[in-house]
Amino acid sequence: MSSTIRSNGPSPSVREATAQRDRVRSLRRRERAEVVLVAACLVSVIVAVMLFLTSGRPAQIADLASAVTAAGIVTGLVGSDLLLLMLVLAARIPWVDRTFGQDAAIRLHRRLGKPAVYLILGHGALIIVGYSLRDGLSLWHQTLSLFSGADMLLAWLGTGLLLVVVVTSLVVVRRRLAHEVWHAVHLVSYAAVLVAVPHQLSAGQVLAGSTVQTFYWICLYVLAFGSIAWFRFAAPLLATDEHQLRVTAVEPLSPGVFSIHLSGRDLSRLGVRGGQYAIWRFWSRRTWWHAHPISFSAVPIDTEARLTVRALGAGTKRLARLKAGTKVSFAGPYGIFTDAARTAPRLAVVAAGIGITPARALLEDTDLARGEATVVLRATDRSQVFLWDETERLVEQSGGAVVEMIGRRPSGQSSWMSADAVTRGASIVAVLPDLLDSDLFVCGPGDWADLVVGEARAAGLPERRIHVEKFV
Structure with missing residues (x-):
């Protein structure tokens, strides 16, 4: 040594001493913001339940069948609320990233995943039992009856898609999947939530009419899918167009390790802090389909940036053969390792x-x-x-x-x-x-x-x- x-x-x-005071204030702001974010998730669930309880539907509970059905509706509402919150957490919203980091947001996103799916499954099971008690049918025949109607078919399809996402999230399964395949499967979660909308319009009646409950759910849907649309897609496209990043050179540093030098314009406006990373996509024939989370190995100046990569698989090995002039798109910067x-x-x-x-x-x-x-x-x-x-x-x-x-x-x-x-x-x-x-x-x-x-x-x-x- x-x-x-x-x-x-x-x-x-x-x-x-002044810098120390600023750091303490920054820590306190982050701690308060994290508490606010977690509390917001809890409040969102409570509001969803309270709006149902004040909607007049509970007054219709008259027997065991209606009680079980009401319980099924509540579990469905809470499960749907958690799914929408998961989309918000995965949307890479800058405020969330600055508050406690994208990694922490994704950890919370994952923690909500299993409860959300269990609640959705519980929703289906309770509804079947409740309707079975009401109609005097066997559970099997009641289940078959719920496949009638386009909205119910979409609800079953959404549940099936969520189960696919959960199964592919299991460590033993995920290790066998290429990253891009796993990522593509998880995009299915957006579709799983969307296809449930007709079900909420008809059977659930949550989005029907002009009640406070309707307004709440519309706002939550707009927040979730608006955040995904803007921060995951629109904002990165606009930033890529603005900064016009291209590869200028690939510099070998050590076996399997190399730096990618980039040129662009107004890169200082990105506001990159040392220690952050971005999600990169290099538009060559062999690399365009694979996005890579790569840290900046130097703080960008106005016209230059540098990334340093270790080739760990086929995707990163191809980056070592990038040609000068290759166009680069990105999303970020992300991270609070600063x-x-x-x-x-x-x-x-x-x-x-x-x-x-x-x-x-x-x-x-x-x-x-x-x-x-x-x-x-x-x-x-x-x-x-x-x-x-x-x-x-x-x-x-x-x-x-x-x-x-x-x-x-x-x-x-x-x-x-x-x-x-x-x-x-x-x-x-x-x-x-x-x-x-x-x-x-x-x-x-x-x-x-x-x-x-x-x-x-x-x-x-x-x-x-x-x-x-x-x-x-």
Whole structure:
């Protein structure tokens, strides 16, 4: 293990104290916004139920059959509400991304998925039981009767499409699917929600008439599908047209690793922060159909941008053969792996492999005080030290410390460090002596990053100061 150490410098200046106050205010705003977002989901569900309870329908409950049917309607409303909220969370709305990150929004989106589908299935089951009790039919004959009518057929089709989405989300299934296939299947969720609209117009009567309940559901549908249409499709198309990005060169850095240099216009207007990423599509014959989430490895200037890629599969390998002049479309930037997430006076960064890309851009975009940053660069061997020289220069210019740690992890032990460092008794506090006064940014392979985070938590670093960007 080798290291380049610089003095920690003088005590924090007035400028640093002001920056610290700004970071604390930013953290409080984000925490409040996150609470508001989660509360909004809960309030949305409560409103959907309350509007049904005040619609006059519950007054029609006179026996077991009508009670079971009413319960089925409520589960259907709550399930539909959650599905629409899931679309909002997946729409890549900038406010949501700035608040607690697109990754966190997608995690919440996934958490809502199973309850939503269970509720929709419960809706169908309760309706069948309720109608069966009312009409005196067997469950089988009642089920068959519900296949009559176009709206009911669409409702069954929507349920089937949702089940397809859920099944393909299972880890054991998803690993066997190409990313583009999985993504295409999940676009089906939009269709699954849309095809249920006629059912709500007729059988559910939710969108019929001009009641407050009707107004609420129309607004929710407009918010969900309007957000998807604008932020997932229209806004990226407009940004692509405005900035006119094209490939200027592909620069090999190491076996399987290369930088893609881009040219464009008014790129500073994108507002990219160091540590962010975008969703990229390269319009060549062999790559146009595959979108890639790739971090900026340098903060763009007005006419130039740079991405650095590790070829992990057939799709990313093709990017190494891109020709100069290839047109590029994108959506973003996304992510809160940036200096704006900081709340502590010092900065600690631990990066491994291709995780160096957001780390290098983060350091470039951070106004570092003398001795403020300590950076650990981790690699299995010398083939993985790409962009290290640039990163080290950025840290050393501010008098920070850089620790290079090269070597394989110890066999039979759960450690993110090299075997040599473990043998010497190194710990995260030893290599990052100011850890407890720092925000920790970790970027690298998922299982490795989990080990770094686990040791930082065990050392007493608060959760709010840990920021992670995971790579395959």
